[in-house]
Amino acid sequence: MPVLLPASLPEAFDALAADPAAQLLAGGTDFMVEANAGHRRPGSVVSLTRVKELRGFRLDGQSVVIGAGLTYTEMMEPGFAELVPGLAQAARTVGSPQIRNAGTIGGNLATASPAGDTLPILAALDADVTVASSPRERRTVKLAELITGPKRHTLEPGEIILDVRVPARAGRQEFLKVGTRNAMVIAVASVAVVVDFAGRSVRVALGSVGPTVIRAHEAEHEAARLIDWDSNRLVGSLDGWGDFDDLVRAAARPIDDHRSTAAFRRHAAAICAKRALERIVDGRGSEAA
Amino acid sequence: MTEGTVDAVAGGVAMPEHVSYTLRVNGREHRVSEAALTESLLYVLRERLDLKGAKGACEQGECGSCSVLLDGLLECSCTVLAAAAAGREITTVEGLTPEDGSLTDLQDAFVAEGAVQCGFCTPGLIVALSDLLRRNPAASELEVREAISGNLCRCTGYGRILAAVQAVQEARSA
Structure with missing residues (x-):
């Protein structure tokens, strides 16, 4: 059976157990580009689009469990955006309505592009990813364990990404992305910032400026030092961001390629991170940067 | 796994990378026989079903000229694996116009x-x-x-x- 369209998870596991080398297919927006160019010729395909257990999302205590088949369009819907606003923001920057109707969070993870738009916010939220090769054999991995390099992941043959778990309503979140236009663009640089006022912590993750998403830990500590956690405002003057943007710049490990230069990417990441933090902490909006 | 399963090639020499399936386009069933596994929906619509409304240009989901509706959702048919669209309701631009050939x-x-x-x-x-x-x-x-x-x-x-x-x-x- 060269193309299988399982409707349930047990059917999908059966299909993969019989043919572990089958190409897994989610929305197809990355795979088909390569197939159309003749770069991918799998002997068999298991399409996950109809697997009902992978659809939708649910609340589990303080966590949101996001099915791997949740599309970008679905992430933008108010009921989801209210729970994980940074992911809704990121989803809206993906491609076009056509791409957002097809592409999924599971596909974004498995493609493992350095420019994957959901990855910075998932890293900033310290997401857990559940993968499984049978109903009983499940494991939970962090993003950094799952994605180890450009288009490199640690999924075993026969394994499926089931869901992604992030905290619900976790502080204030911002996702910013730089490209040549607002739509239909692969990120030149992107930044996700999460400020957890209850936990008094700041998380900053950078996309498209390294082989995988980068957490800017030193910049996070600097930002946490600069916030007055009793008033939720910036300590000192409005320009007092200290070394924050320099630390973001230092954390980035970009390269020159056909989409941009390393120098511009580093610059864009630092500006975006500072702007995102300003929007969250001071509510001053983009005019401040 | 019968429902939604794409048939293997029946009879003759089985060609593992070829598939046969049925697509439902604009309310009509169309049999697609022995198509290459990786053919896009755009290719099948234009070259096998002779529906030339959807246009092929970028072949990577960037230009939108191949836009169709799948179960009512707008998608680029060039980034849809045709065999995986079996069982879905496909609407092309031809399916939007009235039966009498007039325009919307x-x-x-x-x-x-x-x-x-x-x-x-x-x-x-x-x-x-x-x-x-x-x-x-x-x-x-x-x-x-x-x-x-x-x-x-x-x-x-x-x-x-x-x-x-x-x-x-x-x-x-x-």
């Missing part, structure tokens, strides 16, 4: 407002904008622009297209 009000407005120049992007825009106006009849100009942000037109500069949408919105709400 949106298509008429495109003609009247000069929104068609070379015409290559037009079918994709008609599918995308028909979808938008069904979901959001009173879409603002910004919402219209976002709805067609994945449909490239290199002739019109989009002004005539926006005018056509506005004309339809006004006529429908009159």
Whole structure:
């Protein structure tokens, strides 16, 4: 059976157990580009689009469990955006309505592009990813364990990404992305910032400026030092961001390629991170940067 | 796993990378026999089913000229694996027009407002904008622009297209 369209998870596991080398297919927006160019010729395909257990999302205590088949369009819907606003923001920057109707969070993870738009916010939220090769054999991995390099992941043959778990309503979140236009663009640089006022912590993750998403830990500590956690405002003057943007710049490990230069990417990441933090902490909006 | 399963090649020498399946397009069933496994829906629509409305250009989901509806959702048919579209309701631009061969009000407005120049992007825009106006009849100009942000037109500069949408919105709400 060269193309299988399982409707349930047990059917999908059966299909993969019989043919572990089958190409897994989610929305197809990355795979088909390569197939159309003749770069991918799998002997068999298991399409996950109809697997009902992978659809939708649910609340589990303080966590949101996001099915791997949740599309970008679905992430933008108010009921989801209210729970994980940074992911809704990121989803809206993906491609076009056509791409957002097809592409999924599971596909974004498995493609493992350095420019994957959901990855910075998932890293900033310290997401857990559940993968499984049978109903009983499940494991939970962090993003950094799952994605180890450009288009490199640690999924075993026969394994499926089931869901992604992030905290619900976790502080204030911002996702910013730089490209040549607002739509239909692969990120030149992107930044996700999460400020957890209850936990008094700041998380900053950078996309498209390294082989995988980068957490800017030193910049996070600097930002946490600069916030007055009793008033939720910036300590000192409005320009007092200290070394924050320099630390973001230092954390980035970009390269020159056909989409941009390393120098511009580093610059864009630092500006975006500072702007995102300003929007969250001071509510001053983009005019401040 | 019978439902939704694509048949293996029946009889003869089994070619593992070829598949046969049935697509439901514009309300009609179409049998596709011994197609290459990785054929896109766009390719099958145009080359096997002779539905030339969806246009092929970028082949990577960037230009929107191949836009179709899958179960009512706008997608680029070039990034849909045709065999995996079995069992889904596929609507192409041909399926939007009345049986008598006349045009929809949106298509008429495109003609009247000069929104068609070379015409290559037009079918994709008609599918995308028909979808938008069904979901959001009173879409603002910004919402219209976002709805067609994945449909490239290199002739019109989009002004005539926006005018056509506005004309339809006004006529429908009159």
